[in-house]
Amino acid sequence: MSTPGKSRLRKTAYWGTHYLMIAAFVAFALFPLYWLLKVSVTPNDILYTEGVRMWPSRTTWDNYTFVLTQSHFPHYFMNSVIVSGFTALFTCIIAAVTGYAFSRFRFNGKIVIVALMLITQMFPLVMLIAPIFRILAPLGLTDSLTGLIIVYTAFNVPFATFLMQSFFDGIPKDLEEAAMIDGNTRFEAFRRIILPLTLPGIAATLGFVFTAAWSELLFALMLVSSESASTFPVGLLSFVSKFGVDFGQMMAAGVLALIPACAFFLLIQRYLVQGLTAGAVKG
Amino acid sequence: MDGNKPVTNMTDVGKRPAARRGVFSRRLSGILEPYYYVSPAVVLIVAVMLMPLILGLSYAFRDIRILNPFSGGFVGLAHFQALAHDSAFLGALINTAWWTFGSLAFQFSLGLVLALLLNRQFLGRRLIQALVFLPWAVPTFLSGLNWAWMFNPVVGPLPHWLTSLGLMDTPFNILSDPDLAMWGPIIANIWFGIPFFAITLLAALQSIPGELYEAASIDGATTRQKFISITIPFLAPTIAITLMLRTIWIANFADLIVVMTKGGPADSxxxxxxxxxxxxxxxxxxxxxxxxxxxxxxxxxxxxxGVIALRRAMTHADS
Structure with a gap:
């Protein structure tokens, strides 16, 4: 009689602790984002007096209307969308064909190429800032979105390739071999049969690269100096240092910067556990 | 594997030269085919990463200042000699160690706990998983700014909370205190990095065959015994690789610091x-x-x- 009761008590205690810890993790993860949102809707006149209140007594959308209509942020936002979008697109195309080759072919020099890609994951990218600037300047690619797209694509190709390879590895070879016997070239078989099957993997890679490019700051700071080619991170940072502290507006801009990244993330997060480990750990 | 087929054609070599040429070119294109696939990536990586790397290494021995047209000459080891006496650099080395291991210890231990929690079936797990992984998706510049704001007593709650807890006399910004400033970026980095460990460790946990635990239960193993003799050994390779990779990434990761403190106050x-x-x-x-x-x-x-050598030594000792 006492044993089942005791074990039930233990079970309750276990799950109580379990949920408590989960709640702590959720709070830690979400609180900073909640605070960002809270300050962004707080009217300026009560920002300081109600600095530590959990929710302001009045709210306003003024900060958002200002950021959207009176500032350069829509322009920065578009620049970031262009850079991240094209980076994601080009990276995915290159990573898909390279990942496919890694998955299906054995060829001379493969080990060298794989090693090259792995090494690029290890060395400090900051040390490339100066030489890349010197290479791109004479080509007219500093201070341009094209330059950023090229650099970001190169940075993201290695990881995206390993990610795509892991998705191709999961698809049986018989599929394209059958298509090739039917008279298709390998590339046709790859395009018509294999690529459609890896669409979820491609979506995950797209999302991953998009968010990586969306977040990149140091190269954007170094390579871009004009307002017209600034991406969102650069714009926000220069806004902070130039205009001192209008916290409400900055946080409203921050919330806007958050939206695309989080939207992408929520779309792809269920592939992450599978994809990220396949890419990161197998390498 | 691809080379098997053409061998059967060897017999008609003498009879039909045209066919032979067809076979030859097909064979050649078969050999070349992989290179078509990998060449865009290789060209891009060599041009944008490998060449700049080599160029960067050569800059280390040259006098290169962008605004000075007379710069560009070789200076030999002068930069390195200057580095040896650069107290800011020596301080930065110590700070790097502190930053890396401070961030890593918390990211890893909290990430492991989170992965273990998420590895159980419970109500709302999918939603919870999406929420706790969210910080990883937040652009780093924004995490940095956001945490800098959180530490700012004007708009952030943290200094006020610390004051109520008695840890601070009056609310002040720890980012402007040279003794405490490093904790700001470290905390932001912990927040940002927990999901990485949780995601990779969770995937490793899910690849452990369930039968192992069942068999151990039948043999009367306790939860703790199962954790030590099944979970830990299975996780060990993932832990070793992710820890090494993350150490290197964090040591290289300047974004949060550039955004939050710009290296200050007083290079702290x-x-x-x-x-x-x-x-x-x-x-x-x-x-x-x-x-x-x-x-x-x-x-x-x-x-x-060093880490790889250590691992090799340890696996040798095991076997």
Whole structure:
């Protein structure tokens, strides 16, 4: 009689602790984002007096209307969308064909190429800032979105390739071999049969690269100096240092910067556990 | 495998030269085919990463200042000699160690706990998983700014909470206190990095065959015994690789520091990576920046090789 009761008590205690810890993790993860949102809707006149209140007594959308209509942020936002979008697109195309080759072919020099890609994951990218600037300047690619797209694509190709390879590895070879016997070239078989099957993997890679490019700051700071080619991170940072502290507006801009990244993330997060480990750990 | 087919055609070699040429060119294109697939990636990586890397290493021995047209000459080891006496650089080395291991210890232990929690079936797990992984998706510049705001007593709650807890006399910004400033970026980095460990460790946990635990239960193993003799050994390879990779990534990761403190106050949060950026970006002294980068590269390589050697020694000892 006492044993089942005791074990039930233990079970309750276990799950109580379990949920408590989960709640702590959720709070830690979400609180900073909640605070960002809270300050962004707080009217300026009560920002300081109600600095530590959990929710302001009045709210306003003024900060958002200002950021959207009176500032350069829509322009920065578009620049970031262009850079991240094209980076994601080009990276995915290159990573898909390279990942496919890694998955299906054995060829001379493969080990060298794989090693090259792995090494690029290890060395400090900051040390490339100066030489890349010197290479791109004479080509007219500093201070341009094209330059950023090229650099970001190169940075993201290695990881995206390993990610795509892991998705191709999961698809049986018989599929394209059958298509090739039917008279298709390998590339046709790859395009018509294999690529459609890896669409979820491609979506995950797209999302991953998009968010990586969306977040990149140091190269954007170094390579871009004009307002017209600034991406969102650069714009926000220069806004902070130039205009001192209008916290409400900055946080409203921050919330806007958050939206695309989080939207992408929520779309792809269920592939992450599978994809990220396949890419990161197998390498 | 692809080379098997053409062998059967060897018999008609003499009879039909045209066919032979067809076979030959098909065979050649078969050999070349993989290279068509990989060439865009190789060209891009060589042009944008490998060449700049080599160029950067050569800058370390040259005088390269962007705004000075007379610069460009060889200076030999002058940069490295200057580095040896650069107290800011030596301070940055110590800060890098502190920053890396401080961030890593918390990211890893909290990430492991989170992965273990998420590895159980419970109500709302999918939603919870999406929410706790969210910080990883937040752009780093924004995490940095957001945490800097959180530490700011004007708009952030943290100093006020610390005051109520009695940890602070009056609310002040720890980012402007040289003794405490490093904790700001470290906490932001922990927040940002927990999901990485949780995701990779969770995937590793899910690949452990369930039968192992069942068999152990039948043999009467306790939860703790199962954890020590099944879970830990299965996780060990993932842990080893992710810890090594993350050490290197965090040591190189200057974004949060550049955004939150710019290395200040009084260089108290300057790590080597942010110091490189400061030298290149603000002083436009690319030669000196590249010399620092070369030192960082050598240190990280030595670290990676050390870890790999250690692992090899340990696996040898096991077997």
């Amino acid at each position: 949060t300057q790590i080597v990576a942010s110091y490189i950026f400061t030298q290149a970006f603000r002083r436009l002294d690319f030669g000196y920046a590249s010399a620092i980068a070369a030192v960082l590269l050598v240190l990280l390589l030595a670290y990676a090789l």
